[in-house]
Amino acid sequence: MEPLWQEESADRGLHEEELVVDIGGFEGPLDLLLHLARSQRVDLSRISVLALAEQYIAFIERARSIRIELAADYLVMAAWLAYLKSRLLIPQQPKDEGPSGEEMASALAFRLKRLEAMRDAATRLVNRNRLGRDVFARGAPEHLVSERKSDYDASLYDLLTAYATLRQRQAITQVTIEKRHVWSLADARLILARMVGSLDDWTALDHFLIRYMTGPKERATAIASSFAASLELVREGRLEIRQDAAFAPIYLRRGPKPIDAATLAEMEAARG
Amino acid sequence: MAEAQKYLPGLPDDEGDLEEVFIDPGLAEEAERIAEALVFASAQPISETYIASRIPRGVDVGRIMSRLKASYASRGVNLVQVADHWAFRTAADLSFVVQTDEQEVKKLSRAALEVLAIIAYHQPVTRAEIEDIRGVQTSKGTLDVLMEAGWVRFRGRRRTPGRPVTFGTTRDFLDHFGLEEIRDLPGIEELKGAGLLSGRVPSNLHIPVPVGEDELSDNEDPITQMDLEELGLLTPKAEEDD
Amino acid sequence: MAEAQKYLPGLPDDEGDLEEVFIDPGLAEEAERIAEALVFASAQPISETYIASRIPRGVDVGRIMSRLKASYASRGVNLVQVADHWAFRTAADLSFVVQTDEQEVKKLSRAALEVLAIIAYHQPVTRAEIEDIRGVQTSKGTLDVLMEAGWVRFRGRRRTPGRPVTFGTTRDFLDHFGLEEIRDLPGIEELKGAGLLSGRVPSNLHIPVPVGEDELSDNEDPITQMDLEELGLLTPKAEEDD
Numbered sequence: 001m002e003p004l005w006q007e008e009s010a011d012r013g014l015h016e017e018e019l020v021v022d023i024g025g026f027e028g029p030l031d032l033l034l035h036l037a038r039s040q041r042v043d044l045s046r047i048s049v050l051a052l053a054e055q056y057i058a059f060i061e062r063a064r065s066i067r068i069e070l071a072a073d074y075l076v077m078a079a080w081l082a083y084l085k086s087r088l089l090i091p092q093q094p095k096d097e098g099p100s101g102e103e104m105a106s107a108l109a110f111r112l113k114r115l116e117a118m119r120d121a122a123t124r125l126v127n128r129n130r131l132g133r134d135v136f137a138r139g140a141p142e143h144l145v146s147e148r149k150s151d152y153d154a155s156l157y158d159l160l161t162a163y164a165t166l167r168q169r170q171a172i173t174q175v176t177i178e179k180r181h182v183w184s185l186a187d188a189r190l191i192l193a194r195m196v197g198s199l200d201d202w203t204a205l206d207h208f209l210i211r212y213m214t215g216p217k218e219r220a221t222a223i224a225s226s227f228a229a230s231l232e233l234v235r236e237g238r239l240e241i242r243q244d245a246a247f248a249p250i251y252l253r254r255g256p257k258p259i260d261a262a263t264l265a266e267m268e269a270a271r272g
Numbered sequence: 273m274a275e276a277q278k279y280l281p282g283l284p285d286d287e288g289d290l291e292e293v294f295i296d297p298g299l300a301e302e303a304e305r306i307a308e309a310l311v312f313a314s315a316q317p318i319s320e321t322y323i324a325s326r327i328p329r330g331v332d333v334g335r336i337m338s339r340l341k342a343s344y345a346s347r348g349v350n351l352v353q354v355a356d357h358w359a360f361r362t363a364a365d366l367s368f369v370v371q372t373d374e375q376e377v378k379k380l381s382r383a384a385l386e387v388l389a390i391i392a393y394h395q396p397v398t399r400a401e402i403e404d405i406r407g408v409q410t411s412k413g414t415l416d417v418l419m420e421a422g423w424v425r426f427r428g429r430r431r432t433p434g435r436p437v438t439f440g441t442t443r444d445f446l447d448h449f450g451l452e453e454i455r456d457l458p459g460i461e462e463l464k465g466a467g468l469l470s471g472r473v474p475s476n477l478h479i480p481v482p483v484g485e486d487e488l489s490d491n492e493d494p495i496t497q498m499d500l501e502e503l504g505l506l507t508p509k510a511e512e513d514d
Numbered sequence: 515m516a517e518a519q520k521y522l523p524g525l526p527d528d529e530g531d532l533e534e535v536f537i538d539p540g541l542a543e544e545a546e547r548i549a550e551a552l553v554f555a556s557a558q559p560i561s562e563t564y565i566a567s568r569i570p571r572g573v574d575v576g577r578i579m580s581r582l583k584a585s586y587a588s589r590g591v592n593l594v595q596v597a598d599h600w601a602f603r604t605a606a607d608l609s610f611v612v613q614t615d616e617q618e619v620k621k622l623s624r625a626a627l628e629v630l631a632i633i634a635y636h637q638p639v640t641r642a643e644i645e646d647i648r649g650v651q652t653s654k655g656t657l658d659v660l661m662e663a664g665w666v667r668f669r670g671r672r673r674t675p676g677r678p679v680t681f682g683t684t685r686d687f688l689d690h691f692g693l694e695e696i697r698d699l700p701g702i703e704e705l706k707g708a709g710l711l712s713g714r715v716p717s718n719l720h721i722p723v724p725v726g727e728d729e730l731s732d733n734e735d736p737i738t739q740m741d742l743e744e745l746g747l748l749t750p751k752a753e754e755d756d
Contacts, residue, residue, distance in 0.1 A: 030649025122631035124700040134609035136313035141557040142370040152421040154380040156449040163389030164468040305590030309604040348550035462679040467658030
């Protein structure tokens with residue numbers, strides 16, 4: 001399994017030293033599997049599906065261990081491969097339903113082979129002599145006496161695009177968007193200024209906010225805006241901010257230049 | 273023999289290209305092919321100087337062009353010289369195959385495309401319904417264009433007050449757009465899947481399954497000869513409003 | 515002699531064109547010139563039906579076109595067939611000299627190219643089948659881009675439950691990639707032979723049976739049938755209908 005991690009890949013893949021797992025470079029789990037399979041450097045029909053399943057699962061576990069968020073597809077494939085692995089390792093029971101481990105493995109190998117075949121086909125296709133690049137049409141065409149039944153032209157694509165755009169436009173104009181309360185920066189700044197004014201002790205940011213929260217829907221906007229506002233207030237020396245560790249609570253307290261009534265009035269005005 | 277003779281050294285031409293002595297026939301043929309391709313692919317008549325710069329060194333461009341011209345002389349396409357430029361032109365006696373007046377195929381306007389699409393999906397559909405879906409008035413000209421294109425037809429009359437005419441698509445419509453039947457038009461899922469509808473499709477968006485062209489719907493009457501005459505009177509070209 | 519022989523009466527062709535008897539060589543030459551002029555005049559491929567409608571009656575358009583094709587085969591411009599259409603294109607080996615600065619060939623993303631290849635080799639193919647082959651959802655805009663380029667089109671609907679829309683390639687696709695017909699796609703016969711263009715696992719694909727080695731690791735529970743259902747995992751595609 002080790003060579004896998006040293007696999008040199010031009011623009012995607014993984015690099016051991018930097019511990020980068022570039023899952024974004026792969027187009028889905030099958031693509032990743034195919035990449036892993038190629039590193040076995042054997043014909044896809046003679047691939048060890050078991051080894052492949054293990055490599056894949058290891059890859060996914062590694063990605064998760066460094067907190068890479070994986071699309072559900074990748075996890076589903078990992079689960080399926082784990083299942084496949086168990087089917088391959090445990091002898092088939094006479095009463096087992098569904099395909100045998102071997103059948104599942106063949107199906108997987110088939111899909112990989114088919115995907116690879118399509119990749120190769122795509123490469124061959126794109127390298128053909130292409131019109132406008134390698135071969136050229138008449139540069140100064142003359143107009144033929146019309147061969148069409150209709151004097152008008154449009155493609156199905158034009159038609160469908162027009163229809164889809166129209167319907168979507170119409171549908172959207174009829175949608176009433178629910179009014180969503182958003183904390184503006186000015187809002188958050190004012191709220192913080194009002195509250196922090198008298199605080200000598202470190203207090204968690206959340207503590208300030210929760211009082212103002214009417215519902216969970218506002219939580220995200222409240223946190224985002226007040227955090228941004230608090231950074232600005234810190235820069236202005238009106239606030240001090242502290243966080244002990246990543247993801248730990250954020251504490252706030254009054255800064256060296258406390259907020260006086262005049263500043264507060266100014267903020268009120270700014271908020272409009 | 274005759275072939276070889278062509279490449280024997282001749283007198284230097286007007287431009288005094290002294291290099292041209294004993295030309296390899298293969299080279300001449302190569303030059304001819306290049307010149308032919310260049311003139312063919314060029315949007316404008318192409319200068320002899322340019323051709324000369326592209327053909328193998330030492331080949332007399334003038335001679336190459338005369339040879340090419342001669343070999344095309346009896347064909348359906350001729351190589352013609354315009355000043356010191358070259359171009360291919362349809363043989364004069366065949367000019368009937370090409371259009372002299374630049375009557376290009378007309379592109380359908382966006383409005384016409386929209387109306388056509390609505391008729392295709394929502395048929396049988398009345399003009400009022402088309403306008404309701406589009407949210408704007410449809411000019412008579414738009415429907416006329418679609419009729420003229422041969423893609424839209426009167427289908428019948430709705431059994432509602434006023435007996436409005438219903439529109440539908442034609443066989444030519446299916447042929448032109450490569451559809452076997454009207455029900456082959458992609459539905460909402462397919463439009464979404466093909467990226468034509470964006471992901472955030474409102475839930476109130478309904479795309480009907482079009483009704484086949486030949487079946488009249490329950491509340492439709494067939495169009496009679498009478499109706500057609502009446503409609504013919506009702507749709508005079510003159511009152512076009514756009 | 516050989517020239518005249520071509521016009522001697524033969525057996526009626528498939529379409530039973532009984533008119534084609536004793537063709538006047540002059541007529542054939544005329545037909546050739548017209549066909550040449552027609553195809554030469556257009557940048558787009560011209561349909562054989564259209565050519566047939568323009569040449570003298572009773573002349574076999576197929577034969578005319580093959581003769582023309584042969585006479586252009588060694589030239590700088592070649593006559594090529596695209597589906598049932600014909601076009602003149604510069605010879606591929608001359609691409610190094612013929613460069614037009616106008617048109618840039620569309621650059622396709624890796625995903626789009628892959629989808630294009632799948633559609634070309636598997637057509638008619640549904641979106642679900644494309645996704646099955648790639649093992650990933652087709653991102654929005656991929657099919658869209660291919661359709662906008664004019665290479666992919668909606669073909670029709672599959673006669674299976676849900677009647678999914680199928681995709682296929684266009685004549686422009688053939689033209690762009692220099693293919694006469696779909697059967698000319700590189701390697702398509704081999705792929706078909708290897709069973710790689712079907713939805714089923716070919717019977718000749720054998721997977722070595724693994725030698726049992728490790729059991730589940732300590733922190734692993736075996737996956738039960740329940741889990742699988744919960745995860746929405748289905749068995750692999752092989753047993754799907756097609």
